[in-house]
Amino acid sequence: MMTLNPPPVRGNTPAPAGRDTRRSRRTPVFVAALLVAAAVGAGAAATAEPAPAGAEPGRVHVSENFDGSALPAGWRAVDGTWRVQNGRLYGTSASSSQNNKITFGTYLAHFRFEATVRFESVTASTRWAALGLDVPATGATPWWIATMRSGSTAANGLEFAERTTGDAWNVTETAAAPTAAGTGRDVRVAIEVHGSQARWSFDGREILRTSSLRRSGTAGQALFVNGATVSFDDVRITELAPSALLRPPGSPVAVIAHRGASAAAPENTLVAQEIARRGGADWIENDVQPSSDGVPFVLHDATVDRTTDGTGAIRSLTSARLKTLDAGSWFAPHYAGTRMPTLAEQLADLRTRGGRLVLEIKGAHTRAEVSRIVAIVREQQMTDRVLVQSFEVDVLRYTRELAPELPLGLLRSTLDADPVAISTELGLATYNPSSAALLSRPAIVGDLHRAGIALMVWTVDTPAGWRQLDDLGVDGIITNRPAELVGWNAAQG
Template sequence: MVTSQNPAPAYRDQRVRRATLAAAIVTAITLALVLNANVTRVHAAGAFSSLRSPGEAAFIAGHRGDKTVAPENTLQALGQALNSAADYVETDVQLTADGVPVLMHDWTVDRTTNGTGPVWNYSYEELSALDAGSWFGEEFAGATVPSLEEFLNLLRWSTKNAILELKGSWTDEQVGLIADLIARHGVSDHVMIGSFDIMTLQALQRVSPELPGMLIVRDIVGDPGALAAAAGAVALVTSKKAITQDPELVERVHDAGLGILIYTLNDSETWSDAVSLGVDGIVTDRPAELGQWIAQEFTDPDNLPFAKGVHAAG
């Protein structure tokens, strides 16, 4: 493994970043996809051009692809989600030791590959040689850790959009690398950038302000508008706990002109709760199942009050 100076985001400085985040808040969020090269697509930011009302169908974001049918963040799982009812595919981006953006959630490769150690200790060549599928099932033996470029090459032929979560803290130069790849593949209108790190989203605003940013926060305290403004974000992504403890949170976020997504909801009870509060999007490990649930809930005559004002997004 490469052990030279690490060009990847500063994962090990998270305590410092959290302190900076707190200060900023106080002061101010394939596979079977080629249908038609000229197919009509919906602009990613259009998901928030008309915010949901309580009872309207939320859009679906497949969490790390479709984790129920294939190993997470592989092209197989991402392709399944892109070919499902999901409006968005959510995935995680990190940098290898030689600066190649790859799709991996954990800081280390241990859980989802046959390798060990931090992602940033591997060159892209070393990382792509790992088996990222056998842990999920023998039929996925040999699946690899995809590069972001491989995923964007899938996305460009799809009708769907993507949410790219940049893991850790990113510099302007590193964010610029992501923005350049997105532009090169012609999908700038179909990608949103998410991060827990305010300074990463601030870098996005400096480098590529046309890409919409979303701030991911486990809890939203205080004014959501000020929180999003600190990051230049168009939406907040938060937890089920946040809206359960504060049922008026969704209304306050919408009043600030922001979108709101909830993660990671995987059953009909939580889907129903989220929709009843008017969330704009639901991040789920079960995009196909959520799509079926929405189709049933919003076409069944017995659920007419629930289906008031339904519109598709994405």
């Protein structure tokens, strides 16, 4: 199921004028890996994503047309000049050093933030306006924004970015808009946020995604201006239900990184996970099995022989012994010393640095072993970012009993006689067949979708294969080449 020809990898942009686009610019794998290794070691602050009490999907929390003459109640002009005039809200920032903001709203785990934005004047085409996605009422850092430059067709015309507690920029994704915002033109922008995930739409077209938002659990929304005078109208914030796994019409297929970016780095390691994340993967896929002392580790094979310098069955080795093994040299000398992560370590990395996990419980597990896995997912506050899949029906039944909040996927090498029936029986969110199995009976895509069940198909690494599955309307593709599939998605428009 795995190919080992390294794909290109996108790099993170460390400054506000980020230059690497998520879906276009490519950098050599091993150069990116040097940066990744340092990033993985550095870690980041932990954040939680609690669902607010009394969540009300569909409720409109903010709807403002600025028909009055004063700032709306509850809106706080933190810095800069903000005024309501002629049915619009105007914000002014005199220079590129001023990230002026007005805050409002309340914390929402899942919401859609829409606004009509018009640049009235700019000091340069690089200056920007932004929708604040997670911003304290005081404007204090850290905060997250979705940025649009006046010169929006530049490679970094649209961005997702964080202003850190150190007052530095962390630009996670960039892209070019299809048309220039310019000055004097209304642009309708919308950001759909689901926990750490966000999708950016520009004049009704989805352009950019991120899985890297770190949510505060307390902060609300904001509008920003930088080196410009910008007017805003028709600001609307609508609470959404938690993200469904079914693919929205017109959206690209979800990219699921098989054992991380396993064509570019040693599989099922944190460096493979980081490369996949930087390449734009929507999900990381892994394999979990216990050590002899019951600690879940991330490993595909029943033994450590192929992917480490050790020997023996994972279930016969202690966690202490497993942590001494070199899990990188087999792939390339550059990765010497890479360690097998525990499930807890992998989840902590996803929680702090961004991303969602398709967690495969590999092989037969007892109920107690599944319970240990569930407990770790909960301890890491990742229940809203983990989907559990397995070939083992008993494993899925145990998971459903122990953690009904976790979505489930059934892996299949050959199709069941009635995929909808078994999906309904097991309470599945996804049915996950091999590509060959699905192509033997493609009509099941419609059958499953009509039953509200998504399809994540494995493991496909070629554009021709992606095209077949995309045409069938599958919801996600598991691939060893996530960065290439991200780029392929973008090329389809």
